Amino acid sequence: MQCSNVRRDDGAWVGLSLDVEDRRRPGLCVFTAGPRLLLSQLSRPVLLAVVDEQLQGVDFWRTDEYRSFVPPLRADVGRALAGSPERWAHRFAQYLIDSPDSPLHEGRWLLSHESPLQRWRHADTSHGEYWGSMLVDGHPEGYVDWFLHSHSWEVLPLRPMPDADDSRVKAYRKQAREGTLPPVLLWWVSGLDSHLILDGHARLAAAIAESVEPPLLQLHRTVPRDDLAARIDDAVGFYEDELARFAELRTIHGPTVPDGAATAGPQLVRLLHDLNTAEQPTWAWPLPGGLTQWRRIAVEVTTRQDWPL
Known part of the structure; x- marks a missing residue:
């Protein structure tokens, strides 16, 4: 992988450009069967989704099979890298390329500390209220509303968000107050028009509980x-x-x-x-077995014949 800094014309650091080779299919992979999507991690179904006929949103069913490829981040590391999104980006880039179950595949990517999510908050809305409102509700099933949140790109957790009194969240709340909270890693997936949380569910919960802006690193494809x-x-x-x-x-x-x-x-x-820097559509692979296989997986995962309704 070739890794290079991306800067604005004024020299301000934007993120890391990742040029990935010899990785034809990622471990965390989006498959399609018509309007139906499957997010799979090393053959484990993580999320099933169906785009509605009016293209106004997506029904989803989330399993408990997602596993973060980022190792636990120690508090002393958070203090050492605090205030340096560039150093955090290099660390997370290494996790992405080293892990067999990350979403990276051949092509060019941007890992940036800037996200459109940071631009939508109104000045009279607290960070806790704003980031809480951007989270997609529902477990195991829910709905991403494209009509209500058109181009505001909600945040879709890949596992249930922990409560504010969860032990991990309590530890991160202290870091959030100190300004040493490690970034939340997001992946923009165009087929869902949402940002998936790859790592940092507890850190985002801590930032919301303390009503501070969470530090972010956003991953998306750029021009190949x-x-x-x-x-x-x-x-x-x-x-x-x-x-x-x-x-x-x-x-x-x-x-x-x-x-x-x-x-x-x-x-x-x-x-x-x-x-x-511009976002390019997320690659998806045809699901082997097509719609029949998608329905078989859906029945196995949901134990229901009627999902989606």
């Missing part, structure tokens, strides 16, 4: 390497076309017309930045 060169050429071509257009206008109207660099230059920078 096969398309990158063509996308760069397109961005540079747009820049050159804009300069040529302004040059024609200057020929007609004189030197009072700007040369266009002040407009086209920042646009080029944004386009190139997006190639390393």
Whole structure:
């Protein structure tokens, strides 16, 4: 895996670009059978989902089979890395690549400490209220409401959230108050239009209980390497076309017309930045056995013939 820092044009650190090779199918894998999804971890069903016919949401059934690939994070490590999302990102990137049951597969990824979730909170809403409202309820079954939460990208836990008085949550609440809480690791899955919690259920519960903003690391796919060169050429071509257009206008109207660099230059920078940061749809693999196999798994997992209704 090749790992490189992604920065803004002002030098601010955004995240790590992960270029993964020789990993054709991940251990934590999304399978599809028509409008039905299966999230499986090393052949263990973790989550079943059905997109409704009106495309307004997803019914899901969550099993208790998900296992985090991140080892327990000690309090002294939290204190040592506090305030350094870059150092945390390098540590989590190593967990992702070393584990056989992470979602990484061939392609380019971004592991960023920035998330759209952090931009939606209103100033008059506390952190506890906001992050509590972003959690998808329901265990074992529930519903992700795309209509009500259009493009606000809720957070879907892969196991039940622990209570505020859980022993792990109590330990993390102290770290949340001290500002040494390790980040919550999220994975944006386009087929669910949600962020799945890969690691940090107790840490997020602690942040909500203490009403502080939880530190985040968000994982998502970016533009694949096969398309990158063509996308760069397109961005540079747009820049050159804009300069040529302004040059024609200057020929007609004189030197009072700007040369266009002040407009086209920042646009080029944004386009190139997006190639390393913009979210790309999550890859999914056809489920062997198709719909018949999905239904068989659903009956085994739910012990019900009528799910989904």
